[in-house]
Amino acid sequence: KNRYQEDIHPTLNNLGLLYEKQGFYTKAETFHKRALAIIEKKLGKEHPDYARSLYYLFFVWAATDNLDQIKLAANYLAESEFKFFHSTLHFLSENEQLKFIRQSPVLRPLWPSLYLRYGAKYDELSLLVSQVLTNNKGVIFEILTARSRASTTGDKDIRILSESLNDIRAQLSNAYFANPEPGKIKKQRVEFIQSLKKRQRILEDELSRKGYIGTPSKSPITYLQINDRLAEQDVLIDFWYFRKNIYDETDKNGGKPHYIAIIYQSNRHPELINLGEASTIDKSISELRAAIISTGARNVRPLQPTLQNTDASVKGKGKQLWRQLFKPLLLAIGDKKKIIICADGLLYYLPFGIMVDEQNRYLVEGYQFHYVSTSREIVQWGKDSGSSREAVIIADPKFDFDPSQQVASAGSKSFGLESFTRRSREWRQMGFGPLKYTGPEAVAIDSLLKQKGIPARMYLQEKAQESVLKNVEAPQILHISTHGFFLPDQQELRQPKEIGGFSSMGEFDLGPAIENPLLRSGLAFAGANHAESVKEGEDGLVTALEISGLDLQGTDLVTLSACLTGFGELKSGEGVYGLHRAFLLAGAKTVLASLWSVPDLETKDLMVEFYRQYLSSESISKSEALRSAQLRVIQDLRAKYGAAHPAYWGAFICMGES
Secondary structure, three states, rough: HHHHHHOHHHHHHHHHHHHHHHHHHHHHHHHHHHHHHHHHHHHHOOOOOHHHHHHHHHHHHHHOHHHHHHHHHHHHHHHHHHHHHHHHHOOOOOOHHHHHHHHOOOOOOHHHHHHHOOOOOOOOOHHHHHHHHHOOOOHHHHHHHHHHHHHOOOHHHHHHHHHHHHHHHHHHHHHOOOEEEEOOOOHHHHHHHHHHHHHHHOOOOOOOOOOOOOOOOOOOOOOOHHHHHHOOEEEEEEEEEOOOOOOOOOOOOOOEEEEEEEEEEEOOOOEEEEEEEEHHHHHHHHHHHHHHHHHHHHHHOOHHHHHHHHHHHHHHHHHHHHHHHHHHHHHOOOOEEEEEEEHHHHHOOHHHHHOOOOOOOOOHOOOOOOOOOOOHHHHOOOOOOOOEEEEEEEEEEEOOOHHHHHOOOOOOEEOOOOOOEEEOOOOEEEEEEOOOHHHHHHHHHHHHHHHHHOOOOEEEEEOOOOOOOOHHHEEEEEEEEEEEEEEEOOOOOOOOOOOOEEEEOOOOOOOOOOOOHOOOOOEOOOOOOOOOOOEOOOEEEEEEEHHHOEEEEOOOOOEEEEEOOEEEEEEEEEEEHHHHHHHOOOOOOEEEEEEEOOOOHEEEEEHHHHHHHHHOOOOOOOHHHHHHHHHHHHHHHHHHOOOOOHHHOOOOOEOOOO
């Protein structure tokens, strides 16, 4: 009988959920409380099942407006979830982490939903909601960053295992984009990929057992710690995209995605602002991006009347988005002009400076924007040690370079199967065109660096090889100017698409879907147009997964002067999986990346001006230098064409440490 009672708590909770769905809240509460009592007696209040049962009760209490019970249990539930997520996720591989958060989201919509329902009646709820978002957003990113640091600073065994894991990642990247030779079956390729993934899991498990897990947080970060790191003129805005899950039948917005913004300033409590349904904001973001990207694709720069017309159209869409997203924040922001953005949802794909205010000015003309992965990371700014005082510039690759002359890097590996030729399922249909202005861009930046006494190593044309990137060791500045890309999941591809600087030349076939989005974004280097002829070694294509294993600990700045380097796949609560995330995971403090395909000439002008500003004074921040460069390009475009379309200056953002 006792054993029976101890094991029935899942059944009791299921019955409680059933009664809740039918509207029998008293019965639902009874069953959940019985489950809670059994769990406390058998497993203790620290067990995750206790928090789960308590979580179910919150919906019953909300349905019956039992705010007193919610107040009594809210802090305990938030603290229990924090301890559970942060302890459990540290011991899982990245793939297991992603599976875990799909089943148990670390950013539960319960909390902002409670705020929308009871915020006016429960003052402490705003602090609780802000603390949950601050401490649970980007947990996987934080853990993987700590693991990356341990792989370069840990003991010998950890370093050896980390190098083996990087080798497997390189082979996995190669294998995913290989194709069987004629007459060979694809089954062989799939089996090889599975064997690599199995080896990857074994290495990750072994590293975890040896302490390759970082240090779990002992206590949550508080808003006071964040406020202490904010200057008087700074504002940090942390956004939360969530599906409202506490509502009654009269609430027409119940069950729909929403945005809230949490605003941090020095010497003030966090302020929560409800931005309403996400669908209207997301629609405006998509329309604005589409208008900008289509203009860039048509390359209307030489046509002055057309550029002015499209600029006016884009400004109209930018102003509409400003009314929905930024205007509601103005009262809280006040006259402060330095804004730190921690995005969520489609906001990750929005450079805030391209919105347009009621004076018909782009926001970059009045504000300086910087971007972070989590709001809590600013507490750690300035604590990491610096890197060597040198710069590495890789630019203007000769994409038609003979692959037989490629220099092997430490991580280059053969496919392991001779039946594979080295070609991508997409890339084999695409060719990389030359970038006319990346060479002059690199030469100008090299000159600016040397004027400031920063030694620079520059690799152009056939010297701009994949191996150069893979062999760098934490330079102060890493500048890469080439083609970047992000590809949709392979199962979605049936017709060729133009992506970044590629030209399409055929139809796509359907191979195995790529599970890790870091395998679908990357950079092209010398020899990339002959990747199909390479069976082993370097082929000129580097994925974000490979980049995440580089040693960039302490690198002050990585500049990705390329297309779509800030783009990627959105993961709930974790942000964008793409190139900029890979460089941050590798240890870079700040990454300058783009959110759409960028024009060659204006990008060159923007980059040269960015470095001129950034190197002019040690007191100027990277975001300040980027804004100054963008304003200069805007000024030049208006002088020359009468308009300053954001397709030519607005794509780049600064991510990471300011």
